[in-house]
Amino acid sequence: MANVHQFDVVVVGAGGAGLMAGLYASRNAKTAVISKLYPTRSHTGAAQGGISAALGNYEEDKPEWHMYDTVKGSDYLGDQDAIEFMCNEAIDAVLELEHMGLPFDRTPEGRISQRPFGGHTNNETGKPVRRAAHAADRTGHMILQTLYQQCLKNNVNFFDEYQALDFITVNGKTAGVMAVNIATGELHTIHAKSVIFATGGHGRIFEVTSNAYAYTGDGAAILLRHGIPLEDMEFFQFHPTGIYKLGILITEGVRGEGGVLINGKGERFMPKYAPTVKDLASRDVVSRAIYTEIKEGRGVNGKNYVYLDIRPETVNKFAVEDGRTNPDGSKYNLTAEQVLQKLPDIIDFCRVYLGIDPVTQMMPIQPTAHYTMGGIPTNKYGQVVIDDKNTVFPGLYAAGECACVSVHGGNRLGTNSLLDLVVFGKHAGLKAAEYAKTADFEKLPDNPLAESQARFESLKNGSGKENVFNLSTELKNAMFNDVGIYRNEKDMQSALNKVRELKARFKDVAVKDTGKVFNTELLNAWELGNLLDVAEVVAMSALNRKESRGGHSREDFPERDDKNWLKHTLVWNKDGKLEIGYKAVTITKYQPKARVY
């Protein structure tokens, strides 16, 4: 058989999670990393603000506080064993990145610099604490680069611009993946003992999003087709501050540095919604606050946006009001130079896309679809678990945004995702290599390519009535408007119907390009198929959960309901029909209580 490669471990995806997994797996096993984008193009590179760890480089901080904040941030839906594990590993994980050469910003003592971020607090005073380790406003970029560089140093095998199309399983065990070499159009079989999925999120189901074009939920959709459930897919994070209309992210670090949100009347409105931490409340809270302001007619010029203000005079004025000081107790005083130096990329985005200068003008922002809390269910070692009893699927792992451990529960705290990548990426890599040591290669089916080929062929041979671009636009609009920040029964039902209608129409999609070399049209169509599959799960899970929690807030059920809904949703695909089940939340130290910021 042509184009068959054999590796102990194959990692699908070369973002932060995939590279970390690849790096660790390759130390103990023969490992390949395949990625549909060149690794440095992965969306981890877009992460701006920082990675959290209770290093305490400026002020006192503890992993327990980090854990509590994360649990609270998750609206008590996060599994506390996993959260504790992650927060305890955080310090070493960040230090390891530093040892790998990551150029963090520095404190005057030469240590890793940290900044405040939404939801990170000193548990004793309730005040914001500096926990986000950062490299200017391109922390993710530096993590991605550093990990890729370390992989090069360790001679990890890369298959760049290979898109995984299918997962191969034999006798309920992992046997490898199928991928297309985008540059030649050839299908390849990668025979492996362990497979790690790290394919990122699926934010492209929404109209306004900070996510990359590549965020099409490939990993989740592939596994869903193989009977593996998806967990908590109703929880999608809307980041409060995306550039108006474009959705490009303005990091929370802006508010960490003292920026404030201003409504159309020129008032700062966050104190109304979060009296203690104000603009630094967790994301779901801030997004809802902005949305409420807009709905109640206090958007700017009656439009769907408000302002984010980082002009030094505003920041310093409110710093006095809030009693914010420097770590040494001196007066907090932000200068224009500091803004330029700490947030260079943000300044650049504003200049390029808005034509404004944030040092002298306010930025028009609106909430933007940002992060997938749900995903492929795993335990804290990255092993994929396929039911409510946490049964492990042999040889299958997932990490990063496509996975749901779940450490983010109903709402992720800023900077916890990058941490999630490195911590669980590492453990998934270790476990996958360990499994490969003991397991044997499964015998490949006679023609492993058959199914993918058939799928591809049917895409190419559709009747050609439907247009990919139109279908995806309709999908994104339906999802953004009806399964967005505020949700209700009627809208979600209509979105679900819409998705199903689109799925039916997708069968007749037109693909004109018959070439082999970089046939992006065909691949885009294939990705749309994934988006539709994933969107259906999202809409269905959301419709099903009759309460408000974290990123999922329903107008018809505005309260959190711990009695009935303190549980994870699991959705399976059983022969084309979705089935819903549940899984208990692991609660160890912190019992659910009301969540106020």
Add this chain to the structure above:
Amino acid sequence: MTTKSRKLSLKQRGLTYFETQMWLFTRLSALAMYALILFGLIAALVMGARNQMDFADVMRWAFMPNVTHIQSTNVPDVAPWSSVFWKLTAIALLFVATAHGVHGLVVIADDYIASAGGRKIARLLSIVMMVSMIAAGAVVIWTS
């Protein structure tokens, strides 16, 4: 915590590499040529170039102050130009310009010759060219 400053040895910093040395030489020789040309130009002016000669003559003189060049001007007294000093100056300029120019040719040749063998040949040829040019030029200057 203090700011770290390191100093690398010649070898460590790559200065023992031919390419780096020639890079530096190209720039230094450029400055040297300016200096020598200016020197010749001033000499020409001092010796009466202002009213007896045309533009081309001055240029010729400036770029290579040897006897043959000066003979073709109207300067009455060419005798000092036969001195060893001016001969050596002219030869120095010749040497610097030739080395600079020939290495420049090598750089250009490298751009269009990718094979290691081809590059070797180009280099060999250029060394031959440089040596013969300097030798021939020196003979002309010295004997004129």
Add this chain to the structure above:
Amino acid sequence: MGLKRDVSLSVGLRYKGPSGYLTYILHRIGGLGMAIFISVHILSAFLGGKTGVYLNGIYENWAFQIFIFFCVLFHAINGLRITILDLFPKLLEHQTEAIWLEWAEFIPLFGVAAYVISSAGLGA
């Protein structure tokens, strides 16, 4: 499969950079021109006789002289810019101004010289 990487002169010149390609290519042409000229010149002086006179004839042609002067002047001015910027990378901020300055020096100097040489050449 695929198209070759060759970048032709005209494609390169159409690239809308900060005149980087133009100065680069003119510097090259200038250097090459001078190198050829000097070799020919030395050769002619060294050989003398008939061939010498013949070679002399080529480069004493006024049009050739304008070309050589162009080579010398452009190469010298641009070379000075490169030398200064290379030895003091801090000054690179002023690259654009440097290129402007370069043209401001080159154009009048070359214009005058070309006029002098050509009128002398045509007059003779």
Add this chain to the structure above:
Amino acid sequence: MEITVKIFRYNPETDTRGNYVTYKIEGDENDRVLDVLEYIKGMRDGTLAFRRSCAHGVCGSDAMRINGRNMLACKTLVRDVGANITVEPILGLRIVNDLIVDMEPFFDNYKKMLPYFINESPLPEDGRERLQTVEDRARFDETTKCILCACCTTSCPSYWANGEYYGPAAIVTAHRFIFDSRDEAADERLQILAETDGVARCHTAYNCTEACPREIKVTKAIGEVKMAMMTGKV
């Protein structure tokens, strides 16, 4: 407003040379050129091939020549370039399909720079971070911004002439490590760059600096590397 877009097309399976196709579409002056391309791909001709991912200038996928100059399609707005837009692939790399070029040679050069942190000395005893002053960190800040988009290298006349030249992007990467006070292999990298295809190939043409979408002062960084070679101070 009406936007006229002239796009370089090359189908590797049928064409022996590229040609230009013009599309007229309705658009907004605040659209990104990438949006325009997406629209053309979506509604006019699905076979149009180009790379893209992040859509906001941080992944480096979509370097192309827009109106004759290297830019990221996602970081260029219609209002910046006007309603007549010409889009062509970047120069100096093999064109494989429409706007897509073969990036392998580019990344090969990157990989020659030992593009990873090297420090074999023992870690601090307390297991904490290696210390670095704010000034030392600032020393190489700018070159850490590189997203390997190849805008610089493919605008460099020297690279056009000679694909063996490592190119400005690779030197930027080397700079990021050479001037990192924690890294210990500055000498090895300088020696690699001292070879025939290293910094000596840079003729200070400055196209690279002008092309860099991350506003890295590329020529200056190269100049600093050259000076480090001369003075040995890093």
